[in-house]
Each structure stands twice: as C-alpha cells, then as structure tokens.
Amino acid sequence: MLIRSLGLQAYQPTLHAMQAFTRNRQPDTPDEVWLCQHPPVFTQGLAGKADHLLQTGDVPVVHTDRGGQVTFHGPGQLVAYPLIDLRRAGYFVKEYVYRLEEAVIRTLSDLGITGHRVAGSPGIYVRLDDPHAHAALSGPQPADDPFRGLGKIAALGIKVSRHCSYHGLSLNVAMDLSPFERINPCGYPGLRTIDLSTIGVSVSWDDAAALLGSKLAARLAP
Numbered sequence: 001m002l003i004r005s006l007g008l009q010a011y012q013p014t015l016h017a018m019q020a021f022t023r024n025r026q027p028d029t030p031d032e033v034w035l036c037q038h039p040p041v042f043t044q045g046l047a048g049k050a051d052h053l054l055q056t057g058d059v060p061v062v063h064t065d066r067g068g069q070v071t072f073h074g075p076g077q078l079v080a081y082p083l084i085d086l087r088r089a090g091y092f093v094k095e096y097v098y099r100l101e102e103a104v105i106r107t108l109s110d111l112g113i114t115g116h117r118v119a120g121s122p123g124i125y126v127r128l129d130d131p132h133a134h135a136a137l138s139g140p141q142p143a144d145d146p147f148r149g150l151g152k153i154a155a156l157g158i159k160v161s162r163h164c165s166y167h168g169l170s171l172n173v174a175m176d177l178s179p180f181e182r183i184n185p186c187g188y189p190g191l192r193t194i195d196l197s198t199i200g201v202s203v204s205w206d207d208a209a210a211l212l213g214s215k216l217a218a219r220l221a222p
Helices: 011-024 093-110 178-182 205-219
Strands: 002-008 032-037 041-044 061-063 070-073 077-083 116-118 121-127 150-161 164-172
Touching (some): 002 205, 011 032, 011 061, 011 077, 011 164, 032 205, 077 205, 093 121, 093 150, 093 164, 093 205
Parallel strands (some): 041 061
Antiparallel strands (some): 032 077, 077 164, 116 121, 121 150
C-alpha cells in the first residue's frame, strides 16, 4: 500500500483525482492512501439536507458523492483518502468502516487520548471532561442525547464503486473550529466538534499524518 502525503490540496481537484483513480484502476493496481488538508470548504454528502447548512457565509459548499451529511474541511485538519480494492483485500464495507475507525483510535491512543465509537454514528469521539482517561464509555449513551459529554474529533464519509473505496476520514489536529458552528456537523444539531490542540495535544500536521498513515496501512491490510 502506497502512502502519499500531499499537503494542502484544493478539494474539487482532489475529488476528481480520486474518482479518476477509481474509475481507471485495474485488478492489479496497488492500493493507495492519500493524506492531505484542504482550504476551507463545506462538503455535503449524498444524504445531505439543506437545513443542516445554517450560515455558510463565504465558505464554498461542494456537493459530493460520498455517504453522510455535511462536514467542514480546513487547514490544520488531516484528511485521509484510502483507495482500496475491498474485494481483493477480503473484507466488506461494514468491516472497512470498523478498520478506519480502529486506525483513528490507535492513532489517538499513541497520543495519549482515548477515542470512542457511538453506535449508529460513524466517526470517533472523545470525552470532553477527561480525554486522556483510558476508560471505555460506561454503558450506552442516553437515547435523547447520544453525544452527551462527547466531542467529535474524527469524521467518516466513504464511497464504494465496483468494490473500490474512495473518500475517507478526517482527523482534526489544530484548526479553526468555528465553521463547524455554522452547520449541523454530520447532521446532528449541537454536536460539538473538537481538535487535538483543544484537548491539550501538541502535534504537528506532518507527524500526525505519518502516524495515521502507518495505522491505516496496518489496519487496512488484507
């Protein structure tokens, strides 16, 4: 698996490049993971609803072909696009999502942070009161507020075409979080979004990219 660290890349050309890579790949095309960050942009998934865009202002909105609702990308966020032949790798979409989340959880663990899953809500969350505590959530989250006491630090949105994946995940490293207040992140009103710097983790984008890239390579292996 080839890991490419691409730095700052405009969103739409990157989307078109992923689509072209997936459309043109052959049965023996090696899998790749693209790591990058984008200039400020809101992206709306296939299930996106207009009323989740509250006040976009001067930030452009791009409608994409990934799953999920609206999210924000900006400098200081680490975006990973795994381009994987899932049939060749030998796992289905549900396990693929689990492996993506596991790579994020293990990345956070190496940085001293405990990441959590919330049933029915793809992505990774951390405890706002004590993100460094290595303890699992005690029982299911309340049905009326599944994100009580949690902040979202990583989002997922994928597309699978002819058994091959593109789009992927984003991990907030050190970024301007205020644009998240102008949307309902991932379709959830009031969901708080955080980054590593907010919870006291000082790590460069390059170091975070190297760490996440290594975890993805390990977890996405056949």
